[in-house]
Amino acid sequence: MANQDQSKKEQKLNIELPEEIAEGQYVNLAMIAHSNSEFVIDFIKTMPSVPKAKVKSRIIITPEHAKRLLYALKDNIDKFEANFGDIKEADHPPKFPMNFGGTVGEA
Secondary structure, three states: OHHHHHHHHHOOOOOOOOHHHHOOOOOOEEEEEEOOOOEEEEEEEOOOOOOOOEEEEEEEEOHHHHHHHHHHHHHHHHHHHHHHOOOOOOOOOOOOOOOOOOOOOOO
8 A cells, every 4th residue: 555655656747848839828818707617717918909809828727726726826926026026016907908008000
């Protein structure tokens, strides 16, 4: 029994990262919805003064994994702020469509 427990601890998870996924996607908005059995997180890229945005990735996870993600994100934010200082938050949440402060072009 002890050998079986030890072999489970020694197993490693081999995670593959395909090149197209490794490049990543820039997103600046996340929208979260949930049901009694899952959380759906849409990662979205918005552009200045454009009323249309694209979902770049949708992740569907269980409530338990959502909570684990919350804790992992909190832990990483704490470590980031310990190294680089507090992350500044805007006084007011952004309005949609987002305007990034530049001039608005007209055709």
